[in-house]
Amino acid sequence: MSLADSVLNGDRLALARVLTQIENDTPDGRAALDLLFPRTGKAHLIGVTGAPGTGKSSLVNRLALHFRTQNKRVAIVAVDPSSPFTGGAVLGDRVRMKDLSGDNGVFIRSMASRGSLGGLAQATAGMVQVFDAAGYDVIMIETVGAGQSEVDIARLAHTTLVVEAPGLGDDIQAIKAGILEIADILVVNKADRPGVENTEKALKSMLELAHPTQRVYSHHGKYMSVALPIEANTDMWIPPIVKTIATEGNGIPELAEQISKHAEHLRISGDWAARERARLESEMETALQEKLMSQFRERVPQVRYDEIMRQVFERNLSPGEAVKLLTNGRTK
């Protein structure tokens, strides 16, 4: 029996082994992915992103426990490439063990690798497919939300939660304007802390900028503001703001409710299929780029590449001219 078959049969050890192969991008890992891919497409992928200190991990933990009460199988992929100082990924596992270990319906995987961020996004995509094929109903992808690459990782998801917490200052909001745009649901965690009203207010005003609910029309030379009929438009999803206290479980059922509403919205509006396609297209593009580059490396001898690079360093050839030289002769 192949490793992929063992994964499909619910063998957790085989699952762990395949995940490692994919993290290390081995030929065996790629082969397993090819075998498992036809079984994917059923899971609900939930991205959870937020700054350090927002309590993301506790939130993910609690959500997992909640989904378990609904008898859903839950996988968690924790991605934290930005913490050379804290080694957060490893620590995270240990904290979680307490609540979720021993439950066969839960599988937690931290990405401890310190490779390139692009590789990280690709490895995460592969892991998510393995969990999906293995029959996990909900897959949560947790990222720190500090950079573009983590946004890319979050983009794997059907539903993206952006987690905030009171007391992180106003400027942090400004920085995260880009991340707010990918939010399907906004979570204000640590909602028992002072300043929760300010955080909520700031998020609301940013949401209004991003999703205007009123439009100004000119009518006989006079301008009038008209509320947009949001309810009538099922294609439009206004990200709700949900307050939680993850450490105590407060607000978790409400959050889970919004997550399932969003999934429903995606299916009704056709966005579920659209997101699947966009994800597969970008995955194809990455794989294609990689393949074309490796074919190029096979075709063009390293000495020739180095010689051309030397001329670029000496500014005798521009990078554009160098690329033309290297790609015109197809075989060498």
Next chain:
Amino acid sequence: MSLADSVLNGDRLALARVLTQIENDTPDGRAALDLLFPRTGKAHLIGVTGAPGTGKSSLVNRLALHFRTQNKRVAIVAVDPSSPFTGGAVLGDRVRMKDLSGDNGVFIRSMASRGSLGGLAQATAGMVQVFDAAGYDVIMIETVGAGQSEVDIARLAHTTLVVEAPGLGDDIQAIKAGILEIADILVVNKADRPGVENTEKALKSMLELAHPTQRVYSHHGKYMSVALPIEANTDMWIPPIVKTIATEGNGIPELAEQISKHAEHLRISGDWAARERARLESEMETALQEKLMSQFRERVPQVRYDEIMRQVFERNLSPGEAVKLLTNGRTK
């Protein structure tokens, strides 16, 4: 006379036109770059990055004025892809006009394009080369410092300043751990604000984590801490922390002094050449990837690509298998 020749002759209008061509990635722009490239390699490229609200733009402005007193020609490329809300790039120009307009030794260019971030980094690299060829001694590249792509843009530089300001909260520091790693010089701007000591202290402790100045040795079974002989090691650059009040010009000469010390360090240690090579290598890789992809598009008919993609959407083919099919037959 070609546009590129006009640029080399100091024609500002021609310069502006070439910059636009490069921003739009036109064939004329690429041709101009090929012609100008042999004249590059003289300018000092300074990256300036920091969160919104740190006063980056005023700082860049003041530095430009300072370099002008040393009779250096200064170019500024302001990159702000993250501000769909504020349109910061355009506003920035207007504010700057007041101090620097009418000075032929200064050229300011904002990137107003809203294209892909990858394209932005490439366009910025091209613009920097044009300024370099046109004889600008100092080129400052200003980015918001919120994401990986902006870090990539900052990586173009020989010397990278990371700008902080008091009162942005502790958590923001944690987020920016990754950005701190690229800092050659740390600037605490708005140094007349309360909390400046805390900001400085936080930066110092992060620096100590990143660049240990003490090492613990075991000696006859006892551990002893020994200060590393930094002064003796010319290869090591510990990022200095410089306090400024940009709006009043305070600390600007000290900052300029550190910038020129860093340039000297780069030349003595050989890192100047190393950074140039790394930059050109990554530029080559991007150009090569683009070219290989466009050759692929010419080779493989769109209908075939769409048909294979359809099979991926239907999960009959994995992305890996699809790429194999598409790249095995070289001509179609």
